[in-house]
Amino acid sequence: MTGLSTRAIGRAAVRGELASIALPRFYEAGFDNVTFDDLATAAGVSRSTFLRYFGNKEDVVLFVFDPLGDAMSAALASRPANEDEWTALRRAVDPAVALLTRDPGEGLALLRLVWNTPALWGRLHEKQASWRPALADRLADRSGADAPSPLALRTRAMAALGCLMVAFDSWVDNNGRDNLGALTDLTFAALAPIHPGAQDDDRPHGESSA
Numbered sequence: 030m031t032g033l034s035t036r037a038i039g040r041a042a043v044r045g046e047l048a049s050i051a052l053p054r055f056y057e058a059g060f061d062n063v064t065f066d067d068l069a070t071a072a073g074v075s076r077s078t079f080l081r082y083f084g085n086k087e088d089v090v091l092f093v094f095d096p097l098g099d100a101m102s103a104a105l106a107s108r109p110a111n112e113d114e115w116t117a118l119r120r121a122v123d124p125a126v127a128l129l130t131r132d133p134g135e136g137l138a139l140l141r142l143v144w145n146t147p148a149l150w151g152r153l154h155e156k157q158a159s160w161r162p163a164l165a166d167r168l169a170d171r172s173g174a175d176a177p178s179p180l181a182l183r184t185r186a187m188a189a190l191g192c193l194m195v196a197f198d199s200w201v202d203n204n205g206r207d208n209l210g211a212l213t214d215l216t217f218a219a220l221a222p223i224h225p226g227a228q229d230d231d232r233p234h235g236e237s238s239a
Contacts, residue, residue: 100124
């Protein structure tokens with residue numbers, strides 16, 4: 030397995046530090062009112078240096094979400110082979126729940142900023158779309174030769190991520206009063222198969238089983 034280079038680790042650390050300095054400015058002034066000049070001044074670097082690490086403001090705010098695709102894919106791959114698929118998908122999104130509840134106040138503030146800023150909302154959904162292929166691939170690995178169609182796998186991965194986003198939405202709506210993990214359990218339960226482990230026929234309509 031090829032690890033990260035020292036240079037890549039250093040770059041990620043600098044990006045993380047710049048993002049942590051920038052976020053309070055966005056919370057205080059609002060996303061649209063903060064410029065790269067403001068961020069550079071707060072960080073004590075030049076504007077060009079800040080732009081070397083972040084090409085746009087959306088990525089500064091959403092930097093914290095960058096590791097989630099790999100983390101959720103790894104979580105799904107680690108689930109027991111005999112665990113039903115929907116339960117495995119629920120556990121696969123645990124890294125996202127953990128990320129936001131590590132410091133619930135900070136996590137809630139971040140989601141509020143994203144939910145109230147169309148540009149951030151759209152960019153987060155782009156990231157979400159980039160997470161789906163790896164989850165679908167891990168589902169295929171779990172099923173082996175009996176894997177459903179790619180369409181079915183992508184649909185199930187998207188449904189799981191959709192449940193996560195609805196849980197985020199509810200957490201913001203109730204101002205963090207409910208436990209985010211419990212909300213995520215409820216959203217997954219709403220789509221859970223009546224018979225865990227049973228898979229519906231995923232052949233396109235009209236396709237014969239013969």
